[in-house]
Amino acid sequence: MVAKNPWLVEANLIGGAWVGADDGATLAVVNPATGEGIGTVPSVGRAEVARAVAAADAAFPAWAAKTAAERAALMLKAVEVIRANAEDLAALLTLEQGKPLAEARGEIAGSAAYLQWFAEEARRVYGDTIPSPWADRRILVIKEPVGVVGAITPWNFPSSMIARKIGAALAAGCTAVVKPAELTPYSGLAWGLVFERAGIPAGVVNIVTGKPAPIGDEFIENPAVRKVTFTGSTAVGRQLAGRATTALKRISMELGGNAPFIVFDDADLDRAVAGAIASKFRNSGQTCVCTNRFFVQAGIYDAFAAAFAAAVAALKVGDGFEAGVVQGPLIDGRALAKVEGFVADATAKGGRVLTGGARHALGQTFFQPTVIADATAEMAFARDEIFGPVAPLFRFETEDEAVAAANSSEYGLAGYFYTRDLARAFRVAERLKFGQIGVNEGVITTEVAPFGGVKSSGFGREGSKYGLDDYLDVKYVCIGGV
Ligand code: NAD
Numbered sequence: 001m002v003a004k005n006p007w008l009v010e011a012n013l014i015g016g017a018w019v020g021a022d023d024g025a026t027l028a029v030v031n032p033a034t035g036e037g038i039g040t041v042p043s044v045g046r047a048e049v050a051r052a053v054a055a056a057d058a059a060f061p062a063w064a065a066k067t068a069a070e071r072a073a074l075m076l077k078a079v080e081v082i083r084a085n086a087e088d089l090a091a092l093l094t095l096e097q098g099k100p101l102a103e104a105r106g107e108i109a110g111s112a113a114y115l116q117w118f119a120e121e122a123r124r125v126y127g128d129t130i131p132s133p134w135a136d137r138r139i140l141v142i143k144e145p146v147g148v149v150g151a152i153t154p155w156n157f158p159s160s161m162i163a164r165k166i167g168a169a170l171a172a173g174c175t176a177v178v179k180p181a182e183l184t185p186y187s188g189l190a191w192g193l194v195f196e197r198a199g200i201p202a203g204v205v206n207i208v209t210g211k212p213a214p215i216g217d218e219f220i221e222n223p224a225v226r227k228v229t230f231t232g233s234t235a236v237g238r239q240l241a242g243r244a245t246t247a248l249k250r251i252s253m254e255l256g257g258n259a260p261f262i263v264f265d266d267a268d269l270d271r272a273v274a275g276a277i278a279s280k281f282r283n284s285g286q287t288c289v290c291t292n293r294f295f296v297q298a299g300i301y302d303a304f305a306a307a308f309a310a311a312v313a314a315l316k317v318g319d320g321f322e323a324g325v326v327q328g329p330l331i332d333g334r335a336l337a338k339v340e341g342f343v344a345d346a347t348a349k350g351g352r353v354l355t356g357g358a359r360h361a362l363g364q365t366f367f368q369p370t371v372i373a374d375a376t377a378e379m380a381f382a383r384d385e386i387f388g389p390v391a392p393l394f395r396f397e398t399e400d401e402a403v404a405a406a407n408s409s410e411y412g413l414a415g416y417f418y419t420r421d422l423a424r425a426f427r428v429a430e431r432l433k434f435g436q437i438g439v440n441e442g443v444i445t446t447e448v449a450p451f452g453g454v455k456s457s458g459f460g461r462e463g464s465k466y467g468l469d470d471y472l473d474v475k476y477v478c479i480g481g482v
Pocket of ligand 1: 161180212256413
């Protein structure tokens with residue numbers, strides 16, 4: 001990056017003002033591809049977050065009172081701002097997160113699409129009339145915004161994870177305080193500039209950065225926050241969900257995954273390999289819906305393993321700004337050490353490395369795209385989320401065995417399988433205990449469909465009409481003396 005990105009802002013947005021932390025504290029942000037510092041952002045404490053919540057609370061009545069069409073018009077202006085500046089926003093994303101520029105462009109386009117979807121959907125928040133059991137009374141059900149939302153988002157999709165939450169919140173008539181991940185705060189703060197340019201009133205969206213605990217504590221303990229929406233790890237989500245539930249707040253939890261990808265003997269091999277690459281290696285495997293475990297039927301195992309390993313070996317690794325690169329760095333040293341640990345554990349237990357298996361010669365946090373054959377249930381990645389470019393191949397004989405193994409995870413976010421048998425497509429889709437299923441498709445996320453999980457992957461849905469419900473309260477109105 002030669003010139004400073006015009007969307008890089010080093011302040012927090014509170015009540016329409018760009019401010020630093022009260023005590024001047026900052027957090028440093030690093031480009032994972034080079035290890036070089038990009039700059040700093042404020043590290044705020046509870047007092048600043050309380051002010052952000054107060055600003056959101058003050059802005060709420062006027063925002064909620066706007067008609068859906070008025071809110072939609074402002075949101076659609078924000079969509080225009082994003083689309084007109086997509087190249088700079090994508091570059092900012094690659095700079096702090098590391099993903100290849102083409103993927104960053106895709107994420108920014110996705111952010112605009114979520115915002116547009118919810119802006120349009122805002123006009124379709126319908127209530128009900130219910131046939132009354134009383135001749136002289138009428139029963140209405142209306143939907144109202146839940147109020148101030150506290151949103152916490154992860155580093156792997158630093159723009160679109162915010163879009164899914166804030167798009168739905170704004171459309172519903174809620175106001176919000178957003179806490180982007182501390183590793184990738186700039187794409188989150190850039191949303192503040194987007195909303196400002198679109199003319200969304202001060203206080204409707206506030207963005208704070210800093211150490212997570214004080215911000216999370218304020219979201220949970222401040223009575224003005226009526227909903228906490230979180231995307232991140234199951235460990236943190238479980239803890240926040242427990243406390244937010246005790247505080248009797250609405251919550252949505254988009255947590256970890258351990259996606260299975262089942263290749264049946266009757267699969268289209270080329271299609272399965274292409275889907276496997278997209279599903280596993282997007283964002284260098286750092287995606288909650290990324291495949292974690294490949295289950296391959298015995299009859300196609302060797303052919304799939306050979307074709308898949310050859311395709312993986314051809315993936316170009318490097319700085320996301322470099323042309324042709326499809327695999328960027330991992331987010332930090334901790335992620336790198338974790339991925340190395342999975343490979344060491346698997347090889348010690350008999351796993352066979354078909355390609356990759358070690359840190360990349362580029363240094364930093366680059367890891368070679370890796371395929372490990374002869375994976376078994378005793379290996380750590382059978383249980384735990386890898387969140388990196390390592391693909392374990394498990395062998396199975398029967399459909400029942402594959403479904404049981406896939407479902408044996410505590411997680412239930414996404415699952416994929418490849419077959420050309422129509423009856424099996426229905427049967428297995430219904431038997432897999434996951435919130436999202438791809439049949440002969442490895443990447444299925446879209447703003448028009450519900451995104452979310454079951455079991456330890458959390459609850460609540462983002463995107464689609466269901467995503468809007470999460471930001472609405474249902475109110476029953478009984479009109480008597482009619
Ligand atoms: P993480 O749980 O460490 O952090 C997520 C967010 O929570 C960050 O903003 C972080 O600062 C914040 N946080 C951490 N501790 C907190 C606390 N005590 N109070 C309040 N906030 C706190 O997760 P991560 O490493 O950033 O992200 C990776 C995880 O996110 C993976 O498990 C991945 O599967 C999951 N994820 C899930 C989805 C989904 O939609 N289901 C999407 C993307 C990522």
